Amino acid sequence: MSSKNSERSQPSDIYFNSGDLKCSAYLYRPDQQLPSPIIIMAHGLGGTRKMRLTAFAERFVAAGYACLVFDYRHFGDSEGQPRQLLDINRQLEDWKAAIAYARQLSGIDHSKIILWGSSFSGGHVLATAAQDSNIRAVISQCPFTDGLSSSLVMNPVTSLKLTALALRDRIGAVLGNEPVMVPLSATPGNTALMNAADAHSGSLELTQYDPDYKNYVAARFALDIIRYYPGRQAKKIKAPVLYCVCETDSVAPSKATLRYANQTPEKEIKRYHYGHFEIYIGDAFEHVVNDQINFLKRTVAI
Template sequence: MGKSLNNVPQAPLDVQFDSHGMKCSAYLYRPATEATTPIIVMAHGLGGTRRMRLTAFAERFVAEGYACLVFDYRYFGDSEGQPRQLLDIKSQLEDWKAAVAYARSLDKIDPNRVVIWGTSFGGGHVLATAADDNRLAAVISQCPFTDGFSSSMAMNPITTLKLTGLALKDKIGSMFGAKPVMVPLAAPTGHTALMNAPDAYSGYLALMPSGSNIPNYVAARFVLDIIRYYPGRKTSRIQAPVLFCVCDTDSVAPSKTTLRHASHTPNHEIKHYADGHFEIYVGEAFERVVRDQIDFLKRIVPVK
């Protein structure tokens, strides 16, 4: 009998862990077993929260016998932090390290079989995290942000100028205690937003749970940090096996750049999908990618 029949997912626990004096909220999924298991630590991308389709992936993984810790970054979702919707790269990388440390501390979890899974901006974060943590068992990087310059160049130049102006206003205002200047995460083409490609707005809305009111904006100062973030440059230092799930028509994280950085990873696999950046979370595209990810997990970090 296969593991997927023996490990009917239990309802996740709502847990918290500390990250630099603040609490990050997370769902902790455990398979129905008394045995010690691997665990997959998961988080979203640009402004995303655990409620935006990450639970769909976690439910599939836990059905195969893997525990999952699905967390919200500080300043987002159910985690602590003020001001809200502050996307700070340094803080998010700290949250990843704190989440991994917490996962390793849990009972009935093998601390040497921790996998990290990130998507979009989180797909870049897992690369940066893995470069600094040689104990990780594996990495799954889905439609990852790898290169600040390439992603910035994917934006319309006029949009980039508008966003930069708002970012400067927000940054300067923050020095004097002003309220954050917010910018939309996703908007229709022609509107000012961090993501406004033709597939961005409808794709982003498709990730939202029915009836949710998850904010579709972040503090504008983040724009000043995008161009300086290059997690793909750290791939040569990653010792764990990495699965790159690449959307060939990605409008947010250009696939050509991702593939270039992936090629420098010592132990890597690449799966290609003829889907856009947002399609991979739902429908048939979701089924394809989660099937490939489970195959990778079973081969690299099998449940004993």
């Protein structure tokens, strides 16, 4: 492990091992001497830690919580070739590696590990917590919970184009070819993983915080998304879960999310009139982050 900055008031730029590669992360510590709870955080579909996750982390740290904010392998500042490879199983492995790293940190209360995910990672934290009974609490923000529901919001013609690209990419990978890339977001009518009316403009709002952001991933991912149902595991989670649900969500339909949320043994459900991408910025951010801090104070005391 390495650290470039040991000042407690500023995040340290660290890495931890996931498999045989390194995930880059920011480690924030609150200005206190007692062992701190820690919140582990990562972004959604193709996102990086710089895309407003630091804004959430800064608010959590001010409330007394340490934060570990990481980039998945193949994205951001983390290792991994080919770049922009979005692999569900590898990302879930990265979550487990981040938890293992947090559990060996000094100055951390290892009995108080919290998972925070948004959009695609909002599903990852549900799947991860369902398999780890020692997680203390979970925050799942505008979460992806149901592959079929998310796929059905896509125009059928666009879905067919994505499938063709995905097959070409998957076959090419077997033959050792360079990945076939597909845009993460685009305007309506254009081929992308997200092309709802608010998807591209909303993505651009966030990408300004990471000038190195790449608006594409290996197309093979389109074959996997429809088979991923992290919401089905919510009923196995022992920790309290806060669901922050965007009622007008154009990417992760709220109807499916609410169905799974209501099956969660210990849950709190907050419903918002914000869109999927609004929740990271401005008044919507203030509203949601305050709800999240209040949830943390009630469930995981400092």
